[in-house]
Amino acid sequence: MAFDWWDPVRDYCERAGPELWAEPLNAASNAAFGVAAFLLLRRGRAPDPAADAFAWLVGVIGLGSALFHTLAVAWSALADVIPIALFIHAYFFLALRRFLGLSALAALAGTLAFAAGAAFFEPVLSDLAGQPLGPLSNGSVAYAPAALALFGVGLASLRFGKRDGAALIGIGGLFLLSLAARTADAALCPVVPSGTHWIWHLLNAAVLFGLVRAARRAGPAA
Template sequence: MNPGLRVSEYCERIDASFWAEPANAVSNIAFIATAIGIFWLLPRKGPRDYPVLLLIALTVLMGIGSFLYHTTPSRLTAIADVLPIGLFIYASFFIAIMRFLALRLITTIWVTAAFIAVSLAVSMSLQHVIGTSAGYAPALLALFGVGLVTLPYRRKIGTGMIMTGLMFTLSLSLRTMDYAVCDWFPIGTHFMWHALNSVVAYMLLRLIVHARRPGTFEH
């Protein structure tokens, strides 16, 4: 594998220069803003919320990895782009179901393992339909699924998850249509995927942060 092999997957990139995708690159600052915003929500006193700190770190890495890929696209930077996203999806799923549903550790591990297995199957089955966006379809289903399961027990959190799922639906749609709009919107819609995904991450992490506090978002 040649780590310097160039790729071109987005409307905005028409050459191999560093700033060929300015909107796609600069829009990743939204992930840094999300990380700062969630960190600000954490209590200043008491035990540190290490699971959320992990998710904050992964949010920062998502922004950095995506910036690298959209400025110097290669197989190596593609890994830096998608790896933090995958880790964020599975880590946030693990933490969310444990907090929202008060599951035991062993149950959470088994449910997360099942989610990973189903994710791989769903991604492969949808790849010929929505291309590279298929890898994110399981995350979309998880947002709605966890929201619906949580809704009867913790209405505000369940509703929040469903709203997050709706936002991610819009975000994923914009990612999927990027190539389709090239002729009349040369900049493409991928930068909107970044911007809205940062909102999705904020909405999800805010629910996870507050779910740890007794009496918060309980009804």
């Protein structure tokens, strides 16, 4: 059967039909990303083009997710996941530069290694999660490399005497909480018809806000 960009996608508990507003909480909660982007772009601070670019990307993530949770078709799923993947890998590069002080070349090599490792281990982790947990994992294992990266870079920065990276550890904890909300969406669906995916949006907006703020405070790499 030929792939259709307009094939319906119903991945989340709240959606019970094809209507545009069939996921009201999942759709409306994306406004949190817009609020985060607005707060990050407020004037009255030192110029930081890289941090500003990430702030705009936070807004794009909210827009892509809103498209997916309203249209719920195949192409809008890409609008949801591509900006997130771009943020994860670009921020990893930025974190290596600002929190660990790596050169641009070393940070690029590290980012490519991270991307390759994530691509290799994601299906492995998905298979492992699929054995005991089945659908309860709800696809959240795809974000495991990002969570590990937060804790890894944060701990490494402390090891090298750079306290700015300590913020990444705290944000990593919040990210785990947001992942728990995303994972619980399918499991709690029988008793919570609205699901919990919207909580993932709210918490993840806070995670992205914190990451951009932390990078701005760390300052541009020398």
